[in-house]
Amino acid sequence: MCESERSFLLLVGSVLAGQTRLKTSSVLIIGAGGLGCPAALYLVGTGIGIYILYGYIIYYSNIISYMEYNWSHIGLVDYDVVEENNLHRQLLHDEGSIGKPKVTSAAEALKSPCSNWSITSIRSYQSSSGSQCYLGPRLLLFDGSYTQFRNVKLQSKNGDCVVCGTSPTITELIDYVEFCGSSPNDKDKGIKLLNDDERITAQELARKMESDEKFVLLDVRSNSEFEICALPDSVMFLYQ
Template sequence: MEAELEIEELERDIRTLRKNLKEKVQQLKTLKSHFQKNCINKLNNNEIARYSRQIILSEIGVHGQLKLKKASVLVVGAGGLGCPSSLYLAGAGIGRIGILDYDEVELTNLHRQLLHTESTVGLRKVESAKSFLAELNSQIELITHHTQITSDNALTIIEQYDIVVDATDNVATRYLLNDACVMLKKPLVSGSALQLEGQLTVYNYKNSPCYRCLFPTPPPPETVTNCGDGGVLGAVTGVIGALQALETIKIILGNEGVLVGRLLLFDGQQSTFKNLKLRAKKLNCVVCSENPSLTKLIDYEQFCSMKATDKDSNLKLLSENERITVEQYKQLLDNGNQHVLIDVRGTNQFEMCQLPASINIPIDDILENRRMEELLAKVSPDATQLPTFVICRRGNDSQLAVQHLTPIFKERGLNPPKDISGGLHAWTHNIDKCFPIY
């Protein structure tokens, strides 16, 4: 009987506590929203001091600084462009910055992706970037999206921001971001950098053309080069990333001079900037015209026949009997079989590391039929022929080379060369862990 009473009493207590908790949660909510409203409409002392050097600009002022504070920007890609652009956006006091990336930090990133450091190699890029930016500016909100942007999540994520910075490096994602930004009516600040050159423009802003207006169809996959294959200088991505931040800030402020309907070309070798006038919005553009035929996001990897990642993609141009594995090639080396190995990487890459006795003839020379007699003389020094193999960094260019050389060899009555599948990356992974990887 006594125990029953005790239980009843305890249950009553819990009910009261629950009621109190509910009231407190509601109070907290109201307080928070009051606080945020007051906060968002004025600058605190830290902010006044921190941003004073830009607030005194006639183009910004307190009014402009508050606009930056209330703004939200999504930076897609925490790499060569995403690092400098988010750095300047965070420094300038953009109130909410989202950083989206699916990747982890690698040593090959550090020469240009300066938010990442030796101590963050192996960590998620979004976390590495966030910790750097949070140390720079504690007054802003930083949100991380550790994911690949896809047709399934793009609209939900982009919806939460005012402006999108495209800091990615692949065609499929460019189309995806373009279409999603058109559908959600968000400006898209698009940049790219490769080797010593960079480009920049703003899509979907003040009646500017969209990416599809300019490029209705994707380029053939084999014509697209990424930083892993083509190389890039960090200072060049730094220039373009900083300019992306600048355009974003101008859009938020509502200032004039935004790169609309123009493409800015930067030549880092000559230190020149060029402005190209872009053609006007396409009246029958499938996505941004008045009557678009494309109203839902599609499968962009299929549309572009390319992976939607900045990772090196694996082409498959040859049949199995036109290729050998690194294990088979190792066997052939161990047996001391005489052969010719052609390495089709660029000269600088060849100088970094190479397999013994390989001959360097870069892919461009092969495709342009330069040094062909020299090559054929190696392959067939007398009436006989040596088996010939082609290798490159990842096994893509070597396939192109084999494809190009096969009819030439056949014409001369020679057996066509074979591709070493997966290239030097496969060699490091499967045969010799000490062989440098890059």
């Protein structure tokens, strides 16, 4: 048992039963980005995911029993890799993580204080196959703006639900890729929203700006981005 593991069981004022519940809890985190990183960090900080191989359970400096822990677990799911523009807000990643799968980078960072954390990294995204209604007694909401958690008690399963009720009328989901014409992630390079004659390259724009041709250049980025930098004579147009 490393010192950090021992500290979880020696939290002043905590009840042994409460600490045991944490050690027997498992969490699946979808996304290892701006919200998944702090969520995973705080969950690990509470002791979820700890893996203790044969250790004494210590409560107020008294040895209670001797047993093996192998119950708690954390899963990370994300399809993306770490990019430089992620580092300022996805704090489990650093410069050495650039190019790595986010789930790999996050798992390495979470295990850095103590290697005895049980963390599974899954590089994937949820597709239409295997999706279902959210069934469970509680929903955990995480507010990334204020780093706050809120636990909401859900209603019991609706027997009249058209998807998961006793007599469902929707028995299969639409294929997201087929319906939208693009992959359900932001890395689909094949997506094409404009025709070739509706596009302009940076080189073509530079030639137009150097010529006497009259045109209007609209910048549809946010006000803050426009204030940071903008092309000469461009006009800010907030598209909503």
